[in-house]
Amino acid sequence: MHLIITEKNIAAERIARILAEKRYVETRREGGVSTYSFGDTTVVGLRGHVVGIDFEPGYTNWRSEKHTPRSLIDARTIKTPTDRKIVNLVQKLAKRADRVTIATDYDTEGELIGKETYDLVRAVRPDVPVSRARFSAITPDEIRSAFASPSELDFSLASAGEARQIIDLIWGASLTRFISLAARRGGRNILSVGRVQSPTLAMIVDREKEIEAFLPETYWVLSAGSERDGEPFTVRHATARFTSRDEAVAARDRTVAPLVVTESREGSKLDRAPPPFDTTSFIVAAGRLGFSASNAMRIAEDLYMNGFISYPRTDNTIYPASLGLDGILGALEKTEFRDDIGWVRRNRRSSPTRGKKSSTDHPPIHPAGPASRAELGEERWRLYELVVRRFLATLSPDARWTTRKVSFDAGGEPYLTTGSTLEQPGWRTVYPYSSATENELPPFAVGERLPVTAVRLEEKETQPPPRFTQSRLIQTMESLGLGTKSTRHEVINKLVGRKYVEGNPLRPTLVGRAVIESLEDHADLITRPEMTTSIDAHMQEIKQRQRSRDEVVNESRAMLHRAFDQLEVHGDEIGRDIMGRTLQEQLLGPCPVCGSDLRLHHVRSSQFIGCVDYPDCRFNIGLPATNWGFAIRTDEVCPVHGLNHVRLIAKGSRPWEIGCPLCHHIASNRETMGLMPSMTPALMDRLNAAHVYAVNEIAGADPADLALAAGLDQGAATRLREEAGDVLDLLRKRSELRKFVRTHVPPRRGRSHARIMKALFSRGIDTVEHLAASDPATVIASGIGEKEATTLLEAAVGLSSDRRLREMGIPPISLKKYYAAGIKRPEDFVRVPPTALMLRTGISPDTVHRHVTLIAEALGTPPPKRTTRVQLERGRHELLAIPGIGESTIEKLYAGGVYDAETLVAADPRVVAQQSGLPVRRIQDFQARAEPPEPAAG
DNA sequence: GCAAGGTC
Numbered sequence: 046m047h048l049i050i051t052e053k054n055i056a057a058e059r060i061a062r063i064l065a066e067k068r069y070v071e072t073r074r075e076g077g078v079s080t081y082s083f084g085d086t087t088v089v090g091l092r093g094h095v096v097g098i099d100f101e102p103g104y105t106n107w108r109s110e111k112h113t114p115r116s117l118i119d120a121r122t123i124k125t126p127t128d129r130k131i132v133n134l135v136q137k138l139a140k141r142a143d144r145v146t147i148a149t150d151y152d153t154e155g156e157l158i159g160k161e162t163y164d165l166v167r168a169v170r171p172d173v174p175v176s177r178a179r180f181s182a183i184t185p186d187e188i189r190s191a192f193a194s195p196s197e198l199d200f201s202l203a204s205a206g207e208a209r210q211i212i213d214l215i216w217g218a219s220l221t222r223f224i225s226l227a228a229r230r231g232g233r234n235i236l237s238v239g240r241v242q243s244p245t246l247a248m249i250v251d252r253e254k255e256i257e258a259f260l261p262e263t264y265w266v267l268s269a270g271s272e273r274d275g276e277p278f279t280v281r282h283a284t285a286r287f288t289s290r291d292e293a294v295a296a297r298d299r300t301v302a303p304l305v306v307t308e309s310r311e312g313s314k315l316d317r318a319p320p321p322f323d324t325t326s327f328i329v330a331a332g333r334l335g336f337s338a339s340n341a342m343r344i345a346e347d348l349y350m351n352g353f354i355s356y357p358r359t360d361n362t363i364y365p366a367s368l369g370l371d372g373i374l375g376a377l378e379k380t381e382f383r384d385d386i387g388w389v390r391r392n393r394r395s396s397p398t399r400g401k402k403s404s405t406d407h408p409p410i411h412p413a414g415p416a417s418r419a420e421l422g423e424e425r426w427r428l429y430e431l432v433v434r435r436f437l438a439t440l441s442p443d444a445r446w447t448t449r450k451v452s453f454d455a456g457g458e459p460y461l462t463t464g465s466t467l468e469q470p471g472w473r474t475v476y477p478y479s480s481a482t483e484n485e486l487p488p489f490a491v492g493e494r495l496p497v498t499a500v501r502l503e504e505k506e507t508q509p510p511p512r513f514t515q516s517r518l519i520q521t522m523e524s525l526g527l528g529t530k531s532t533r534h535e536v537i538n539k540l541v542g543r544k545y546v547e548g549n550p551l552r553p554t555l556v557g558r559a560v561i562e563s564l565e566d567h568a569d570l571i572t573r574p575e576m577t578t579s580i581d582a583h584m585q586e587i588k589q590r591q592r593s594r595d596e597v598v599n600e601s602r603a604m605l606h607r608a609f610d611q612l613e614v615h616g617d618e619i620g621r622d623i624m625g626r627t628l629q630e631q632l633l634g635p636c637p638v639c640g641s642d643l644r645l646h647h648v649r650s651s652q653f654i655g656c657v658d659y660p661d662c663r664f665n666i667g668l669p670a671t672n673w674g675f676a677i678r679t680d681e682v683c684p685v686h687g688l689n690h691v692r693l694i695a696k697g698s699r700p701w702e703i704g705c706p707l708c709h710h711i712a713s714n715r716e717t718m719g720l721m722p723s724m725t726p727a728l729m730d731r732l733n734a735a736h737v738y739a740v741n742e743i744a745g746a747d748p749a750d751l752a753l754a755a756g757l758d759q760g761a762a763t764r765l766r767e768e769a770g771d772v773l774d775l776l777r778k779r780s781e782l783r784k785f786v787r788t789h790v791p792p793r794r795g796r797s798h799a800r801i802m803k804a805l806f807s808r809g810i811d812t813v814e815h816l817a818a819s820d821p822a823t824v825i826a827s828g829i830g831e832k833e834a835t836t837l838l839e840a841a842v843g844l845s846s847d848r849r850l851r852e853m854g855i856p857p858i859s860l861k862k863y864y865a866a867g868i869k870r871p872e873d874f875v876r877v878p879p880t881a882l883m884l885r886t887g888i889s890p891d892t893v894h895r896h897v898t899l900i901a902e903a904l905g906t907p908p909p910k911r912t913t914r915v916q917l918e919r920g921r922h923e924l925l926a927i928p929g930i931g932e933s934t935i936e937k938l939y940a941g942g943v944y945d946a947e948t949l950v951a952a953d954p955r956v957v958a959q960q961s962g963l964p965v966r967r968i969q970d971f972q973a974r975a976e977p978p979e980p981a982a983g
Numbered sequence: 984g985c986a987a988g989g990t991c
Contacts, residue, residue: 053990093989100985107984117985128990154988210987217986225985232984239986346991358990532988 048142049088049178050135050162052149055350056183057081057090060148063188064088076130080138087138091149095128095135096161098210100218107222107231114222115609118215118602124161132165139166139173146195148178152406153584154529156199157206163198182355182408186367204594205584212580212601213240219605220571223612224560227620228627233675234647236560236623237543240576241528242536243564246545247572248521249513250553250561259509265293269460270499271304273487277498280304283452283459290504297502301456303494308452314465316444316481318472320362320400321409322435324530325523327357330431330478332516337549338534344428345410352414353421354432358531359407362400368408370397370440380415382433385475389437392471398439411436437475444471444481451489455497462486512550525574526581544677559626563619568608632657633678634688637707638664638736643688645676652676654691654706664736666710669693674701683708707738714739717776721768723761731755740776744769778812785813785844789837790829801828817845846870853903855896862886874900878942879909880917881960885940890914912944920945927974929967937961941968946975 049064051057061070061081068083081088101121104112112120126132139145145166149155163175176195180187220238230236267282287293322330324342331341345357364370374386400409412433418426447468453460464486467473473481513521519533528536540546545557553561564572583600586592612619631645633654639662643654650671656662668676674693681690683705691709693701703709711733717740718724718732735754737743743751743766752762783802790801804827810816816824816838824834849871850860863869866885868877874897882893890912897909923946924930924938941957943949954968961968 091989092991095989097988098986105984114985150989158989206988213986213988215986219985221985235984237985241987350991529988531990536987 046138046142047086048138048145049086049148050145050166051088051090052093052155052158054079054090054092056148057088059183060188061086061088063183063185064192075134078131078134080134087142089131089135089138091131091135091158091162092128094158094161095126095131096124096165097127098122098124098214100214107226114219114226115606115613117219117222118605118609120215122211122214124164135162135165136169139170142166142170142173145170145173145175146178146192147175147198148180148191150406151179151181152404153202153206153588155406156202157210159198160200160203160206179405181361181365181405182367184367184369186369187365199588201590202588205587208587208594208597209580209584211598215602216240216571216605219609220564220568220612223609223616224563224619224623227616228623229620233671235543236556237539238560238564238571240571240580241522241532242539243561243572244525244527244574244576245518245522245536246540246553246557247561247565248518249540249546249551250558252510252513253553253558256509256512261506261508262288263290264288264505264507265290266503266505267293267296267300268501268503269300269304269455269497270501271495271497273489273495276487278462278487280451280453280460280462283461286505293502296458297500299456300458300460300497300500302497304453304455304460304497306451306489306491306493306495307454307459308450309489309491310450312448312450313468314446314448316446316471316473318394318398318438318441318443319435319476319479320398321364321411321439322432323359323362323400323402323409324357325519325533326362326400327410327432327435328519328534329516330435331428332514333478334427334431336428338515338519339538341428342534344425348421348425348429348432349413353412353416353425353429355409355411355413356407357410359409360402360404360530361407361409363403363409364397364399364411364439365408368411373412373436374440377412377415377433380417380433382437385434385437388474389440392442393440394442431478434476434478438472441472441475442469444473445469449486451486453495512552514550518551526577527574555630556623556627559623563623567611567615567619570604570608630678632689633691633706634682634686636662636664637686638662643706645678645691647671647676666706668703668706669701676703711738717772718743720772720775721765723765723768728755728757740769740772744773775811779806782811782813782816785816785841786837789840790833796828804828813841814845814848816841843869849903850900854899859886859888859892859896862888871900871904875904875906875909878940878960879912880939880942880944883939884936890917917944920948923975924949927971929974930971934963937963949975 049057049060051060058072058079058081061083064086065083071082073080073082078089099122100117101123104117104120106112107114147159147162149159149162159177166173166175175198177198178191178195180191217237217239221235224238225231225235228236265287267284267287269280271278271280282296284296287296320326327345328338328341332338336344342357345354348354349357374389377386410432412429416426416429421429445468446465448463448465450461450463453462464484466483466485467481515534515537518537522528522533522536527533537551540557544554545560546553561572570576583592583597587594587597628644633643633645635641636643636656636658639656639658641656641658641662643664644657646653646655652668652671652675654666654668656664668691672695674695676691676693679690679692682688683690686705686707688705688707691703691706693703695701715729718729721740732738732743732755737746737751737754746766748759748762748766751757751766752759755762755765757765779802782805783798786801786805787798790798805816808823808827810819810823819838821831821834821838824838825831829837846869847860851857853871863882863886868874868882868885874882879890879893879897882888882897883890886893891914894909894911901908921935921944924935924944927946930938938944938949938957938961941952941961941963943952943957950972952968952972954965954972957963957968958965
């Protein structure tokens with residue numbers, strides 16, 4: 046069998062169909078992975094890298110004394126499968142293969158993926174021949190010729206890729222750990238560092254600093270109005286910008302009619318048709334249509350997967366000869382672009398436009414199949430149309446503009462105006478995206494004298510450089526060689542996710558700035574695009590076998606060690622610096638109690654707002670736990686309290702706007718405050734005004750302070766405090782009940798726990814004990830299903846009994862044994878005879894006696910009779926002496942509380958029968974036989 | 984828990 050392995054599933058399918066020629070291609074799915082077979086050939090697609098690189102085991106603990114961040118530099122790296130299913134399938138197929146062809150993408154990363162695949166194959170088949178097919182486009186011509194003359198895997202190129210992998214991992218991981226630990230940030234707040242992300246962040250930070258440092262300069266612009274044949278037009282002074290106001294004013298004052306035409310020059314300007322789309326230019330063009338970079342890529346991938354456009358991740362801007370441009374045009378014939386295609390056919394340029402970059406990986410982005418507006422939907426259609434029109438534009442002639450520059454003189458001052466008309470629209474006929482506005486000028490004749498209707502002097506200011514938009518940043522990254530066609534847009538998302546940048550255009554956050562500035566001070570290289578440049582150069586050397594992979598990696602390790610020499614000396618300083626500067630991002634505004642600042646705190650999964658003067662000022666506001674969303678400060682400020690608003694952000698769901706935290710705090714506490722019997726709305730307002738907002742604040746207040754704050758007498762204040770204590774107690778119990786209900790009643794659509802809880806509270810059920818004592822009907826009426834109500838009640842009874850028993854002093858270890866024997870409630874202990882308890886639990890008679898006595902006391906029932914081990918032993922002999930009683934009967938009698946002749950005789954046979962399961966008649970017989978013989982008379 | 988690179 047000939048096994049062909051491609052980089053992705055869709056390539057496997059298309060290659061199979063091409064190579065199968067007219068044969069049927071059989072598709073099989075194994076464990077979610079498709080294979081395509083025809084004749085003796087099977088094609089299977091990987092999913093990019095199916096093995097990943099990581100450190101050898103032992104380096105997972107960031108705080109390990111032994112495995113410090115620095116130790117990662119020299120840690121060994123290993124490759125482990127990241128996609129078991131595919132790895133297994135590839136190896137399974139390889140076992141049956143008599144030759145293997147690796148057909149991954151024709152670029153460095155593709156060669157590395159090919160090498161990884163080669164290793165997987167070799168692990169199970171040391172001898173099978175493995176070849177490599179290289180192609181730049183999945184077109185019949187290219188595929189056929191690539192497979193007709195396969196070559197060998199380029200191990201040097203793959204090694205170059207591996208060097209990059211290792212260097213990225215050790216630099217990224219060690220620096221990320223180091224700086225996160227220094228700044229005491231963990232979990233979702235870690236500070237990441239990387240060869241691509243850090244220089245990208247640095248560009249955004251640098252731009253922001255440029256903007257901040259920018260000093261605007263004032264300048265003046267002089268223009269004049271005139272008209273010709275009733276048509277107004279404007280001319281501007283030949284000095285585009287006056288830097289001196291005096292000069293500008295003087296020029297204005299000299300400007301007097303007539304406005305004389307001194308020269309009119311006509312020219313022609315070539316407006317070249319645009320080159321084919323690569324990923325970057327596509328993202329830029331989509332950006333102009335309002336698509337974010339990652340959104341544009343997401344949609345492009347979708348269009349690609351469905352066969353509407355070609356592979357969207359490419360660096361190529363030159364169509365390969367094999368592409369078959371006519372075929373593509375023909376395929377689009379039946380779309381709504383028919384007229385445009387007709388125009389292109391009639392006006393087609395001799396050869397398509399070419400960009401500056403040609404690469405071997407994939408052709409430029411082009412349409413791959415026809416589509417209609419209706420089947421794609423608005424968003425996808427707009428991008429599909431963009432790709433189609435761009436393709437058409439690359440086949441269209443250049444456009445040509447006629448330009449005109451007219452010069453004037455007014456009182457000796459030179460003026461001019463320019464105009465342009467689209468002489469030959471060329472490609473612009475089919476590509477209406479880039480704005481090109483015509484500005485037609487009247488046919489001025491030299492010497493013509495015109496009026497001056499107005500002279501305008503405007504004062505303007507120079508503008509700072511603009512912030513980066515997403516597409517601008519991606520363009521800049523590309524020009525610096527940062528990232529790849531597939532990853533650039535993801536880097537931006539990563540920076541946003543780490544809360545390093547925000548907004549569009551992109552602004553750095555304080556954290557982002559602090560990290561870059563620290564790195565620039567102590568590990569400058571990682572913040573510079575030159576690191577990528579030098580890695581690229583080293584990769585070239587490895588590829589050309591001038592240096593080995595290990596040589597390059599070791600050199601990089603040495604550099605990283607030098608960076609750590611400096612970092613470790615300044616670790617504390619870096620940590621303090623970052624922490625100090627990022628504190629500001631957590632500050633919300635004035636504390637209502639003491640006037641210093643409130644700040645957000647995040648402690649593992651909990652978060653709250655507290656005063657920076659803690660513990661001197663104890664004011665605080667609780668927030669929902671981070672699983673509801675991570676609390677951040679927003680720019681909006683509450684007009685009443687002067688506090689920044691707070692928002693909870695969670696991945697994958699809409700943000701929760703808390704708004705002003707104090708307003709939120711007041712509103713959410715009004716209800717619970719209202720639970721206090723002597724609370725009135727007026728009193729609540731007075732308390733709020735005195736910065737007392739919550740029940741717990743009242744409960745913890747000094748009655749004298751409270752009296753003063755709320756205008757109450759001492760007695761009323763004390764009472765209020767007690768009431769608050771009671772409400773807190775109630776709230777605690779309610780919250781426990783809420784948790785209890787939540788764990789026992791699974792969430793379901795259309796049933797909110799909040800509603801169930803409200804219903805329970807309104808029925809006076811505030812605690813688990815209340816619940817245990819209530820009847821099923823009440824519980825069902827609160828919106829819980831019948832079956833669930835039963836299990837909920839059972840669980841409540843269990844929990845509340847357990848609590849009572851513990852309170853009565855029964856140790857948990859014994860309770861476990863009682864429960865296992867089915868003795869669950871305190872009442873069971875006084876109902877079931879102690880002998881039965883011993884028998885069923887194996888607990889000693891003395892201990893059972895002690896437990897039952899404790900419970901009886903608590904329940905107010907008579908204490909049990911004490912039975913000792915000796916008594917039991919003697920009783921056993923007495924019972925065994927009675928005819929018909931053996932060991933097994935004794936066990937049953939124990940269950941009925943009978944353990945000797947005396948208790949047998951005294952027992953109520955019906956009760957014993959019920960508890961022991963023995964027939965009443967037998968018990969009566971035993972009793973008769975147990976009667977001691979009448980003492981002989983006389 | 985860390986990077987960047989594939990792909991879904």
